[in-house]
Structure formats: C-alpha cells, structure tokens
Amino acid sequence: MPGVWDLRARLYDICEGSGLRRGPPKAALFRHMKGRVLFAAIGTGADIAHFPPGHEIVAVDISKEMLRRAEARRAGYAGNLRLVEADLMRLEFPDASFDTVATSCTFCSVPDPLRGLRELYRVLRPGGQLLMFEHVRSHMPIFGFTLDLMTLWSRLFGTEMNRDTVGSVLKAGFRVEQIDSVFLDIILAIQGSKNG
Amino acid sequence: MSAATAHGREVRSRPSSGALSRWRTLLFGTGDLLFLVAVGMVATLVMHGLHQLGWNFAVTCLVGMVASMLVQMLMAFCAAPLLGSIETMIPSMVVGMVSPMSVCTLHLFGREPDCMVALGGGALFGAAMFVFVEVFGAIVRRSLRQQYPTL
Numbered sequence: 001m002p003g004v005w006d007l008r009a010r011l012y013d014i015c016e017g018s019g020l021r022r023g024p025p026k027a028a029l030f031r032h033m034k035g036r037v038l039f040a041a042i043g044t045g046a047d048i049a050h051f052p053p054g055h056e057i058v059a060v061d062i063s064k065e066m067l068r069r070a071e072a073r074r075a076g077y078a079g080n081l082r083l084v085e086a087d088l089m090r091l092e093f094p095d096a097s098f099d100t101v102a103t104s105c106t107f108c109s110v111p112d113p114l115r116g117l118r119e120l121y122r123v124l125r126p127g128g129q130l131l132m133f134e135h136v137r138s139h140m141p142i143f144g145f146t147l148d149l150m151t152l153w154s155r156l157f158g159t160e161m162n163r164d165t166v167g168s169v170l171k172a173g174f175r176v177e178q179i180d181s182v183f184l185d186i187i188l189a190i191q192g193s194k195n196g
Numbered sequence: 197m198s199a200a201t202a203h204g205r206e207v208r209s210r211p212s213s214g215a216l217s218r219w220r221t222l223l224f225g226t227g228d229l230l231f232l233v234a235v236g237m238v239a240t241l242v243m244h245g246l247h248q249l250g251w252n253f254a255v256t257c258l259v260g261m262v263a264s265m266l267v268q269m270l271m272a273f274c275a276a277p278l279l280g281s282i283e284t285m286i287p288s289m290v291v292g293m294v295s296p297m298s299v300c301t302l303h304l305f306g307r308e309p310d311c312m313v314a315l316g317g318g319a320l321f322g323a324a325m326f327v328f329v330e331v332f333g334a335i336v337r338r339s340l341r342q343q344y345p346t347l
Binding site for chain 2: 014018020021022024135138140142143146147149150161176177178179180181183184185186187
C-alpha cells in the first residue's frame with residue numbers, strides 16, 4: 001500500500017493540491033483544532049495552508065514520498081508541525097495522547113477504516129475532538145451508483161469512493177456533533193468527540 | 197465569525213455565510229454550469245459522430261458510450277484543479293453516460309439528429325444536471341442544518 005501512495009504522490013497535487021474550492025471549508029473546520037493535534041494523513045501537505053497558526057501538530061502519513069513533498073509546506077507553517085511516517089491502523093502513540101484528531105480525505109483510502117478509526121479513538125483523550133473532512137457514498141441513488149462505478153477502478157489505486165464513513169465513526173465509538181455539507185452529501189465536514 | 201489560517205488568510209466560520217462566500221458560490225456555480233454544459237455537448241457529439249460512421253447499431257452505442265466516458269473523464273481531470281475532483285467527476289459522469297444515450301434512443305426510433313440537435317441536447321442535459329445538483333445540494337444542506345443545528 002505505501003508503494004501506491006508513493007506513486008500517487010507525484011500526481012496528487014495536480015488534481016487535489018489547489019485547494020481553490022475546498023480550502024475555505026477546510027479552514028473553517030480546522031479552526032476548531034485545540035491543544036495537541038494528530039493529523040492523519042497529511043499527504044503532500046496541501047492542507048497545511050488551512051491549519052490555524054500556533055498549534056502543536058503531529059502529522060502522519062504512510063508514504064515516504066508524500067512526506068518528502070509535505071516537508072516544504074511544513075516549513076511554512078507558523079507553529080510546531082512534525083511529520084511522522086506511520087500506518088494509521090497501527091499508531092505508536094500512547095493512549096489518550098492527543099486533544100484533537102483531524103483527517104482530510106483519509107478514510108476513503110485506509111484499508112480497514114473501522115480499525116483506523118478505533119486507533120484514532122484510542123490516541124484521543126476522553127472529551128477530545130474529532131475533525132474530519134471526508135468524502136462518502138451519496139444517499140441519492142444516481143450519485144451513489146456513480147460512486148460505486150468509480151470505485152471499480154479507483155480501488156485499484158487504493159481509494160474507495162463509496163464508503164459509509166459517518167457510520168464507521170459511530171461504530172468506532174465517537175459521538176457525531178456536527179456535519180456540514182461541502183458538496184452535496186458526498187463531501188462532508190464532520191465534527192465529533194470522544195466521550196469524556 | 198472568522199479565523200486566521202497558517203498563512204494569515206481570513207476565512208468565514210461556515211462555508212455558506214458572508215459576502216465572500218456568496219461570490220465564491222456564484223463563481224463556482226458558473227464554472228460548474230459551463231463545465232457540465234461543455235461535457236454534455238462534447239460527449240453527445242462524440243456519440244453523434246460515431247453514429248455517422250454507419251456501423252452496427254449495438255456496436256456504435258457500445259463504442260460511443262466508452263468514447264463518451266473517456267472524453268468526460270479527460271475533461272473532468274482537466275477541470276479538477278479549478279473546480280475540484282469529486283465536484284466535477286460525479287455530476288459529469290452522469291451527464292457523460294445519460295446524454296449520449298439520447299442520441300442512441302433517437303436512432304432507435306428512426307430519427308437521425310443533426311449536429312446542432314446533438315449539441316443542443318447535450319447542453320440541455322448538462323444544464324439540467326447543474327439544476328439537479330443545485331437543488332439536491334440545497335436539500336442536503338437544509339437537512340443537515342435541521343439534524344445538526346450550528347454549534
């Protein structure tokens with residue numbers, strides 16, 4: 001799996017890096033970051049421009065190439081941002097070691113999303129918050145079917161377009177407090193928390 | 197309510213509020229409309245062109261669908277940096293599938309649309325998809341606001 005992402009890192013910024021459309025809603029979500037933050041997965045660092053300044057953020061990614069590309073953007077962050085190579089499903093951080101866990105288009109690509117979310121739940125302190133900018137399967141049949149069709153080939157490159165990420169968030173034990181639509185019911189800004 | 201980002205830009209607290217947000221919505225809406233109309237026209241024109249070759253009807257429809265989808269995907273990839281990848285790919289995929297089928301349907305009933313009819317039909321499908329996306333988007337936003345009142 002890391003190999004796929006090393007390869008995709010070369011093209012990632014062309015399609016996803018501009019942030020022209022999704023930048024403001026991402027910034028509006030990430031401004032809720034509090035305390036020590038875990039960001040999973042950072043990719044090429046395109047989201048760093050939307051982080052509020054002055055935070056202590058540990059950003060992980062499974063791909064060395066993604067992290068290499070994120071390094072230049074990390075240097076421009078006005079705060080303490082550390083990049084760490086790590087598998088989201090096997091984090092080496094202690095239990096309850098973060099105040100906020102944030103993701104951006106991450107759970108379409110984690111092989112076992114429930115396991116990944118349970119790992120995020122473990123490292124988040126009780127009462128800590130979850131901020132997710134994710135795309136999910138649409139409930140509208142025509143768009144849901146289109147996302148199912150796309151998944152036939154996007155799966156080959158490590159991405160599933162038709163996941164029920166909100167359902168997985170609830171199954172992992174988080175409480176969902178707010179969901180904002182960014183694009184239809186496909187791209188969502190999700191705010192949740194771990195019961196204190 | 198606003199917040200500063202790492203690079204010092206001010207952003208509104210919610211994507212749907214404020215004058216800046218309204219301008220963004222208008223500009224992206226115009227971009228979406230033009231893009232979907234263009235995809236509808238080009239995908240339908242591709243199917244129309246293949247029907248002019250006089251091949252077997254079923255083969256023409258099959259090859260035409262594949263060609264239309266390839267053109268749609270290429271256009272979506274080109275528009276993605278400006279309009280967003282999912283935001284362009286999903287609605288245009290529906291347009292790229294459905295709009296060319298209208299040409300096949302007309303041929304099936306013995307009617308041969310000319311180039312302008314194919315282009316006009318494609319543009320109409322694109323515009324209809326834009327309206328559908330806007331209406332469905334408004335329904336989703338209202339539903340989520342009711343389910344999750346602002347924090």
